[in-house]
Amino acid sequence: MARTISHAIAILAALAIVLGACTGTSGGPSGSAGAKAVYGGSVTFAMNSDISNMDPMLSGLFVDRHLMYAMYDSLVRVTPKGEIIPWLSALPTVSADGKAYTFKLRTDVKYHDGTAFDADSVKWNLDRYRQTKESLRLGELAPIDSVTVVDPSTVRVDLKTPFAPFLSVLVDRSGMMLSRKTVEAGGADFTRKAFKAGSGPFILTEAVKDDHYTFQKNPDWWQKAANGDKLPYLDTVIIKPITDGDVRLTNVRTGQVQATNAVTGKDVPTVKTDSTLVYQEIAGIGYNSLVPNRAPTFLFNEARYIKAVSLAMDRAELLAKGPAQGVGVVAYGPIAPSHFAYDPSFKPFEKPDVAAAKKLVADVGKGPLKFELLVSSGDAATLQLAQLLQSQLAKADITMDIKTLLFNEIVTLQQQHKHPGMTLIGWSGRIDPDGNVYDFNYTGRPNNDSAYSNKDVDSLLDQTRTATDQAKRKELFQKAQQTFVVDDPSRIFYSFQAAQLLTAKAVQGFEVYPDQLPRFQTVWVQK
């Protein structure tokens, strides 16, 4: 009986694939270029977890940014290709020594609560982010020395030392501008009820925790589309947190949700063949890595052990057969395909080399390699990956024991550099390669989870921050990457996350960005 059902399903699936190949679409923004955008309508978007904070100053979660891009504007923004574009401000002029940034602000912007956006507001926001004790933006804005109001539409930011990635930092939370009046009126509760605090294309009107966040169109928004249309098109946007991948997908297929950016690997083949849906996927800027503890007296202080694991690992198989089921791209280092510093020919460990791995371990001469991998308990997908990796390493006589612990404990052990083996860490990624590289590989930085220290890398990375020429920065990054990936590994990178966007057919104008975040201002619904 079971066999018959399975066979029936297999036949139906095969049929669907054949039919789907003729009608399905993938790649490229949804909608045909020639169709005329229609005003009105509503889109419900599902994200994969609930937010923690609506205040950019206190926000620590990736999902928080979904809402923030809808209701707040930043000083500058980014295109899908990774270029930084003017937004609330024109692109700044930078002084010759790279330390003074002068921003010319837009004069036609008003916050949702009616107050005006001006240089005073920018100064208040930046100072708030960089000087409030519990601000989570302190690290990002540390290079700032002072913020000065030159005139009502000009602000000058002076840095302590030149910092090449500075502008990219202002694209996201650290550059988001909020209305002082509403933030101060909200007090401690502001972070959960951030109505009318921004100037963005949509106004937050309802926030029900764990359930939905409703936004209404901002009729006075300042931006226009390329063809001159006033934006946004939609009347309403509803964002819902739905943690379970199956429930999320079912909601999309039954039409209760019209768009989502998180589709589990195993479901991708199904959505690609569904003619009522449009699936887009590009390489994201986030990466997944295997992080050893390289602190002195610990096992992986020995670089050859890390290289052995890197050689024995079959990255292609992990991507194809693991939980990702082929969604994403194999990674050897942290510089992503959409970063300007990316080198597509950098493929140091393309095929697993069991013999070389065994030889390295033998060279160290302390017997077979055996270590612990800490995995967050109950995480089914990651545990599958871990067990697959375990079987790959076993081929090279490397014994990796899986130890499940609660997530918080793993985070603590990592921060204290006290665990004897490795952990799995993913990073959501930043627009500038510096955001993917610096804090993770520089001696003593807080996100340097492997306690890695290499003076050459430190010096190269410092130069990437002071160099102003992008070609020079690219060269420096690649040189550093060669060291911290191959010669003296800081950690083992194995895949880049995919940026996905699944939309109902009627939803048009929705573009997928490498940072995986949705931008609703260009979206419209076909009637």
Added chain:
Amino acid sequence: MSGATLPVVLPLRRQDRVSTVRYFLRKNPRMLVGVVLLTILLFVAAFAPLIAPYDPIKVNIVDQLQPPSFGHLLGTDDLGRDVFSRVLWGSRVSLSVGLISVSIGFLVGVSVGLLAGYLGGTFDLLAMRVIDALLAFPALVLAIAITAALGPQIQNAMIAIGVVAVPGYARLTRGQVLSVRSREFIVAARTVGVPPLRIVLRHIFPNIANPLVVQATLATAFAILAEAALSFLGLGPQPPYPSWGQDINYSQRYLANMKWWMSAGPGIAIFIAVFTFNFLGDALRDALDPRLRRSG
């Protein structure tokens, strides 16, 4: 419970005991069924390494997600491992957790109950407050909190489930002790000067053993379910070792893709094990409790 007539147990001669057991079983066919089921379960757990057709841990990624077939009776999971073999091996975890955690709860709970019931006074007052506090905790929350505190390993799940089971035993024992305490032969023993520990062990305990045995059997059923629930929530044994609840947790995300066999195996296995203990406990209760015998 109070006021019920409890049979006084006298030591029997060997041949009397054997024929009594046989007579007992014949008169209670449900007990027989229960015992047979239990034996099968214990047999599977003990001989899983010999019965299982495949290695439950060896990853065979090319064969991932195969539906049931003759080669794999219950199909394969997302790492290509034989589900049937994993189910057989998983019985070891579930049964050992069930039996050990019940033993912990039994030992601690019964001791507390015996002492509280016999000694009375301040000890009773204090002990019962602690027991009340334990009862007021939602049991699963307590088990999760304890397992989280000690670390998501199988030993800690055993401790957590054991702790959760303590109040039930304590109260039951104490109630039984209270009702038996004033019986003539106990009072006689006290007057004569028999030391309290002896009275408790030789005289009181055998008389309250019956309901405790029933409770223990039913509690094992509960413990197996609790272990499965904890594993399902991610607080169980370390992978890649098979555990029923954990395997359901790992495979539930495939249910929407109609890959049902990975969770069906462990699910049915849990059901059979729990059903066995429930059935046995029920049969024991009917056989041993004279009150029910009268009206049943």
Added chain:
Amino acid sequence: MTTYILRRLLLMIPVALLVTVGIFVIIRIAPGDPVLTYSGENPDPVTIAAVRAELGLDQPLPVQYAAWLSRAVQGDLGRSFQTHQRVLEAIIERLPVTLELGLAAILISVSVALVIGTISAIKRNSVLDLLTTSVTLAGVSFPNFYLGLLLILLFAYVVPGHLLPPGGWTPFSTDAGDNLRRLVLPAITVATASLAVNLRQVRSSLLDVFGQDYVRTARAKGLRERAVVTRHALKNALIPVVTIIGIQIGAIIEGAIITETIFFIPGIGRLAVQAIPSQDYPIVQGVVLVSALSFMLSTLAVDVLYAFLDPRISFGGAES
């Protein structure tokens, strides 16, 4: 009676204190530093120290407990580490959901138990009796989280037409119809766990009652069996059922915890299950305190109700 109630209420205080101390200690034993989780993706030592101070975790443990307790008795249960929402507010938001689920489950469980239990008691020892007892025993042995998953599989994916949704929740006030649709599967899942216990209780109380004098008298008088059952037996058999319902409240919270997790229902159970591993101390402490208090209050209420129902019972002696 009033002295009894007062005494029970008074005894609740030390027990509640024990509970709060217990959970306070247990969750802090768990290894792992919650401050690191709540300091964002890229925390530096300055931020971490600031967050630690803000969450009050830089104080010694007894100070932390005393601070929490003194605020708790005034009704301030603190703020969640993760969302900064007032704990009391979070609980009040989610409690009605769990209560609705629990109520529906009790309704289903008790009504089914009453019907089947009565039939079983009347047709005692028949094949039907044996069948129903075995089936309910089977039902209670089935892991209820798996039952939930199977129900979802069946009604959301297998049965065509997506009859019932695979989880999620709409408040009753927003859309009563959708709310009830989403209630069906989870309520059934929670109800099955307690079904067997209720069934057995109804059956054995009815059997007890059948043997009583007044029933025999009614039968001798020639009353039809149905009248005997409904008018006399059932009323008295309900007393132990009320006790059982009281105990169910604890069991309902159990079942709710897992069911809420599987069906993504924003109730108290799911709040606790998420808060424990993520070390959101104020939420865990608040939820445990509230549920312990409600458990004790409901047990008391049931005992009092029990006394009203059965005039033969009087209080004032030793506790059971």
